[in-house]
Amino acid sequence: MTATPTNPPPPTAPVAPETVTLTIDGKAVTVPKGTMLIEACNQNGADVPFFCYHAGLSSPAVCRQCLVDVKGQPKPVPSCYTPVADKMEVFTKSPRALDVRRQMLEFTLVNHPIDCPICDKAGECLLQKHYFDWNAKLARNDGTKVKKDKVVDLGPHIVLDQERCILCTRCIRVCDEVAKNHQLEMADRGDHEVLTTAPGHRLDNPYSLNTVDVCPVGALTSKDFRFSMRVWELSTTPSVCPGCATGCNIEVHHSRGKVHRLVPRPNADVNKHWMCDEGRFTYKRVHKDRLAAPISGGIPVEWDRALTDAARLLRAGLDANPAEVGVVMSAQSTNEDLYALARLTFEHLGLAKAYLSGQDQGWSDDILVSADKNPNTAGATAIGAGRLRTLLDLANDIKSGAVTTLLIVGTHGVLGSDAAPGALPLEKLKSLVVIGTHRDPVSGAAHVALPLSEWAEGDGTFTNRLGMVQRVRAAVPPAGDALPGWEILSHLARNLGATMDFADAKAVFNEAKSKLPFMKDAEWGRRYLPVQLRFAGSRG
């Protein structure tokens, strides 16, 4: 359970950025040299529309939607393809620029199907947005639209509607430049041009769902998400993916207490604009097989009763022999839960036997995916400060009778781990108290099982493989009676006669921050109310 050694990006030598000064719509602006004109415009309040441009990708200038007038140029220039130059005079709203952009939109719309009511992208569609903002003229053309394939099964996660495609090639560039795998290509010409894979090939790279994110229209849709929810009904909460130690920044899109999808949130230091397909499905576990109520002796009970029972079991073990009491921490827990557990274990109970659990190592690549499938191994290792042993040690200790009473907090990967082949002999324990999220064999074997909230249900921080402490925010309410780990541990501590009172996760964070060196620069961040996507503007 150690973090995969990953080299942080090499420090770049600080170079004083060279700047150029140009005029945009009569306003002088100064931007770094090499900036593309479209970025200079959009950063300075001169809104220029685009389809094929994407901040994280190269620009082929195929959509011609970002044309602007530049003084001295005979024709309007594509601003996504034109670097800024000193003393350039740019007019984004000249009659000619507006007119050519309107004409380009009209061309784009000629063959676009009338699908908005059944299209998954409707509501966050760039084509809708640009039409409404820049064209807003009724159709002049009543010709027959070109027919193409409506349902093309491109790969395990993606369905393509060729009629909706506006041929911007963003998806091709995502495969080429992010996944480094040229799986998509344009075929045919003119208004018969279609997006496709090579015959016999599938769009199956581990970053394929990014093509759905960048698709400005509803051509590429996610099989997991399509037809499940109208996007403007969703609320968004910024958070961090729990899928691996990379800690990609994400937005949790949820509605009425249910998570519907995860999409990447740009962070230049961690994941740029992207995330892997595997990470997108981590939300599924939030709503599946959850432990919804405390269980004591096999039957659901009230919290008070369960806490008393749990404390009694632990107290009996402590009174018999404190050396035979063990605690299992999880690399899936937040820093706050781990800190509260460490305080209870080492400070209040003075235990010596603590172990670290977590998901098995998995595959990795040098793009985003990390082999360590736990979001907080770095935090757990730092909080454990060398006192945590492996699950293999735990298996041996149980077998030898060195541990007879066990408290497990977080059950992901406790059983069937590489570190403990043949599973832990939990049945040999005298008492087992589990604080867990799911109804799994571990919580099933427990004498007392307490429901724990999942990552999307509580506030906290994860420490990723670069040592960055990143904020996780509660997006949905906890399943059933589940509570955050720090809160359960506070209650348990009180029942054990120890004083550990925290008002909220932020109080735990602040205390941990003052005690733990690796968290000293961490920020809790501002309070964030979920924003409905209909108010958040088009994600495009």
Add this chain to the structure above:
Amino acid sequence: VVLGFQDAEDLDVPDLPTEPLPLNMGPSHPAMHGTVRMVLEVEGEKISTADIQIGYLHRCFEKESEAATYTQIFPYTDRLNYISPMLNNIGYAMAVEKLLGISDDLPERVKYIRVIVGEVARISDHLTCLGASAMELGAFTVFLYALKAREWIFELLEEICGARLTVSYMRIGGVAADMTEEWGKKLLDVLPRVREVMGDISKLLDRNRIFRDRMDGIGIITKEDALAYGITGPVGRSTGLAYDVRKDHPYLVYDRFDFDVPVGSVGDNFDRYAVRVEEIVQSMRIIEQALAKIPAGRFLHPDPRVALPTKAEVYNSIEAMIAHFKLIMDGIHVPPGEIYSFTEAGNGELGFYIVADGTGRPWKCRVRPPCFPATAVLGKVLPGLFIADVVPTFGMINMIGGECDR
């Protein structure tokens, strides 16, 4: 001396010694037009203090509006002055149109339709006020006559927009459906019949002793009070204040019509009655002129960012489909800014103060209800009157809970 033929004041009877008695009228009282509570302190039959308590019909109109698109607010405005919802629709639509900067290029036909249905609504507003107030003084026949005439008008309103009361007929940039030529003819047929009813009402009331006793010289509001309280509309004009938004700040096409603004001289209940009767006559004049001049043309602004395209276009072109989708889901994108726009509604100057932030929903939508200041002045007017004067005075103020409380 025969009792009953002379006013109590004229009798040379010394005031009997009395004790102040608190008396609640409302909030649920058969002679109260809306749900409003008056806490009166009476000495015998005389009122010494009056405390007017409003708010029983508060529906969070202003706050609700912040969560609705600009178009979705129309049904809420129907419920402001629910006696003349068309006028509220018009006032609100004009405020948003000014923010959008499309007031000047509204189709001419829209302006005429708005004038016509607005004046029709004003007639129904005044008929209801007169009829109900007369009924509260025992003149039930007048109420039935007035409601008969209002029924003809409601039938016309139902024909043009599908609803009698909750019309929601206006749209930003126009109206929901065009006015037909037959409708105009039906309206022209109705007007003489309304005139006839007005004649009947006049015969029943003008020389009616019971009515005049509760009208003449009762509930006098001075011109100074009207100005100080900000009272407009028929109540303001009854004091001699010749302020009518249609004349002083002409909107739509009111400057093209010949009509008079009736004013009172005393500011008592009878002046308010007489002003309303005359305003019905003037409204009919305006309608007749407007129907004669109404041009052909569009009934909605042509910009698909403002007005919904037709269904035929929506189902057959992607442009109209997108416009329809965005208008319904996002709302009309009103550029950031603020506006105070005011029109002459049934009770006076109806103002909408709207702050837009560039989204499809108003950041703030405040209403200046014209009957609010008129209700406020009651606390000053009622003391000194008899209990029996409260109901007709309140009736002639024509406080509408839906508008006053919002």
